[in-house]
Amino acid sequence: MALRNDMRGERAPGRDRRMSKALEIWLALAAGALMAAAVAVPLPPLLAFAIGAVLAFALARLPGRRRAVSFATPEPGAEPPGAAAVEAEARESREMSSAFAQDLVERLPTPLLIIAQGGRISFANSAARAALPRIRSGEHFAGVIRAPAFVEAVNATFADGGERTIEFTTLRDQERFFEARVARLPETGSFGPERQVIVRVDDRTQARRAEQQRSDFIANASHELRTPLAAIIGYVETLQHHARDDPGARERFLGIMAREAGRMRRLVDDLLSLSRIEMHEHLRPSEQWSLNQIAFESATALLPVAEQQGVHLRVEVPTGGAPVAGDRDQLAQVFANLVDNAMKYGGKDAVVRVFAAPPSKAFPNRVGISVSDTGPGIPREHVPRLTERFYRVNASQSRNKGGTGLGLAIVKHILNRHGGRLEIASAPGEGSVFTVWLRPAEAGPAGEAVATEERAPAEADQRIA
Incomplete structure (x- = not known):
């Protein structure tokens, strides 16, 4: 007759195995929930791993739970489990828990x-x-x-x-x-x-660099504003004292003050414009416009300025075609900045052309507008940094010509919003060519423009001729 020792609450072997299996299932479900939470909710990794380790440890301990003490007579021909079998079972459990813990760590982001x-x-x-x-x-x-x-x-x-x-x-x-x-x-x-x-x-590399860029931006903006402001204050003081009764000096100083004040106004306008562009950079425009028409109107508006500067501006782009999804005012600003730069740095008697770019294998399925000049060109070491804020090849020349150092940065961020690319080709003594590449658009269901391809991140493609 089978006798079982139940004095300490031990369970029968069958029931004990069922309880162990149930606990194992619950622990596995809890581990799965933990992994799902770690992916969906950014838990602290150390906390997530500690909880996972406890679950894995509990799984490893399941085979070693209290076992029933049985004095039942074994069935004829059956052999009780030996120590080797128990050890093998425990070793297999440890290996499973180790694999589980490693898989948990592997899946954490x-x-x-x-x-x-x-x-x-x-x-x-x-x-x-x-x-x-x-x-x-x-x-x-x-x-x-x-x-x-x-x-x-x-x-x-x-x-x-x-x-x-x-x-x-x-x-x-x-x-x-x-x-x-x-x-x-x-x-x-x-x-x-x-x-x-x-x-x-x-x-933390990206965060550190972003912080450094912000610091550099603040320092550069402060410097760019402080320089003309100091000049204006100096001339005001001079007019209040030594040049008060000198009509010639007064006219000359007032002219310089007006120029410096205009420089400050342009800088503030560019800073505000850049801030507005960045604020909406994640919103893709949906209206359809003719890229050729926008470039034509922006360039012809600068013909009087080109005549005053002695620059030969040739607008060779057609007045229609090349439909794109875009913000008309921002695209007009892109071409105005590029043409203004070409005239400014091309110099007197330079030839500035605005024309439709021929198809390029480097930019398939895109339409482009190029702005070229016959100026001195740009050394290759400067080309990759041209779209950085406040970066200038020649700082004193840029300031003398009224540049703020933000024109190409504005171009880059506008093209980022439009999924466009800026290609720069230049060499010393051979002039420069800046080409804007955008994806063509087709009419959508509600008359909106839809890009023919998915949007790609926009960067400046520097091509050294």
Whole structure:
């Protein structure tokens, strides 16, 4: 007769197995929910991993739960499970929990490293391998990330178990900025028998560069405004004292003040225009216009200015065709800026042409308008930076000609909004050609313009002749 010891609440083997299976299913469902939440909601990676590690550890412990003590007589011919079978089952469970933990870390979108006590990298997820291409499992972390602050933080966390956040830079190929958070990992054995730390690595390069660009922009804008303002204040003081009774000096100084005030007005207008363009840069225009017509009207409006400057402006673009989806006023500003630059820097007796660009293999399925000049040309080292704010090839010449350093930056941001490209071809002594490329449009269901292709990010394509 079978006797069972139920004094401590032990369950029968069949019931015990059913309970273990049920718990395993619930834990698996909880782990799946965690992974879904980690993708949908940006949980702190260390918190997400800690919860996942606890779940994996619980899964690993399921085979070792309390087992019923049975004194039942085994069935004839049946053999009770031996110690080897129990150990094999426990080992298989540990391997499954380790694979589960590694899969969890692999799927998290944040770069994560697992480093063992001896410094060996136990595991690096795909996000970490993308952020740090030199990362290899099995290598010492100090040989991969050669940053003293990072090495000290990892060693200190191994020593006292405290969490640390540090910043470091890498100089391979180009300078990159990172922020790392180091914490002790629960000892579940999922990544090896040694003590482990988990490291979250965030690439801050883009944010750092954006902050630097903002700082540079503020500094440049302040300088550009301060220079004409200082000149105006100086001449005002002179007129109030020494030149008060000198009609000739007074007229000369008033002329300079008017020129400097006009320069300030142009700079403020360009800054406001750039701010408005950036505010709506994510909104794609839908109205249909003729690119040729816009270029023709913008260029012919500058004919009187060209005559005053002694520049031969030739408008050779047809007055219709090349339909595009766009903002008419902004596209007119693009061509006005390009033609004005060509006349300004081409110099007296320069020839400036505005014409329809022939089809280009580099820009398939696009329509283009080119603005060329016979000026001195641009050295190749300056071409890639022409669309940067306040960048000038010759700063003093630009200021003397009334330039603000924002004209091509405005062109670039307008083309960004339109999904267009700016091609620049130039060489010293051979003049320059600036070509605007836009996707043609066809009429949509409500009379709106629809681009024939998907929008692509717009950048300036610098082509050195």
